[in-house]
Amino acid sequence: MKTIKELEDYAQENRIPIMQQEGMDFLCTFIAEHDCKNILEIGSAIGYSAIRTALANPQSKIITLERDEERYRMAIENIHDFHLEDQIEIHLCDALEYTTEEMFDLIFIDAAKAQYIKFFERYEHNLKPGGHIISDNLEFHGYVEHPETVISRNLRQLVKKIKKYIVYLEAKDSFETIFLKIGDGVAVSHKKSQK
Ligand SMILES: C[S@@+](CC[C@H](N)C(=O)[O-])C[C@H]1O[C@@H](n2cnc3c(N)ncnc32)[C@H](O)[C@@H]1O
Numbered sequence: 318m319k320t321i322k323e324l325e326d327y328a329q330e331n332r333i334p335i336m337q338q339e340g341m342d343f344l345c346t347f348i349a350e351h352d353c354k355n356i357l358e359i360g361s362a363i364g365y366s367a368i369r370t371a372l373a374n375p376q377s378k379i380i381t382l383e384r385d386e387e388r389y390r391m392a393i394e395n396i397h398d399f400h401l402e403d404q405i406e407i408h409l410c411d412a413l414e415y416t417t418e419e420m421f422d423l424i425f426i427d428a429a430k431a432q433y434i435k436f437f438e439r440y441e442h443n444l445k446p447g448g449h450i451i452s453d454n455l456e457f458h459g460y461v462e463h464p465e466t467v468i469s470r471n472l473r474q475l476v477k478k479i480k481k482y483i484v485y486l487e488a489k490d491s492f493e494t495i496f497l498k499i500g501d502g503v504a505v506s507h508k509k510s511q512k
Contacts, residue, residue: 340500456502
């Protein structure tokens with residue numbers, strides 16, 4: 318059986334972006350404290366955060382989506398090594414095309430940063446009232462707060478899109494969002510119960 322440390326080392330050696338330690342610890346505590354049972358993750362990479370999430374609440378069931386075939390295959394292998402096939406269901410797909418009728422307690426967005434608004438809009442209806450959407454990388458290595466340090470044009474466009482997502486979350490009436498300076502910057506959006 319592999320260890321969590323081995324997954325972290327593999328990700329680092331192979332430049333696979335996984336959630337930073339602080340953000341990951343926050344997510345695990347959140348899941349345990351809120352007893353999140355049905356979870357949707359957008360962006361599995363090699364399955365690291367899905368595995369940590371499953372271990373954080375053994376009662377939880379996670380659907381995770383990944384569009385990169387090599388990472389998807391690696392995630393399947395890792396999920397198998399941790400004997401978590403009953404808890405984690407992984408799909409090789411573009412999250413902007415996947416559809417489900419399931420309702421979730423928590424949706425975790427950790428995929429292409431430029432698409433965050435689209436992910437949110439596609440899946441917000443699959444979130445139970447009172448549920449949460451957690452989005453990672455909203456500080457994007459400090460560039461969002463200090464865009465003047467960005468040299469590349471592509472990166473500047475990406476930072477603009479993350480800023481747009483932040484403004485979108487702040488303006489969204491049906492949700493209440495808090496922004497936390499944890500890891501690479503995490504937003505927790507709480508879906509208000511309908512009156
Ligand atoms: C930051 S990594 C995910 C890390 C993972 N959540 C973890 O912490 O272990 C983002 C992943 O999202 C995937 N991705 C990006 N856009 C996607 C999309 N539209 N649909 C599915 N997967 C996507 C990428 O291939 C990449 O592997």
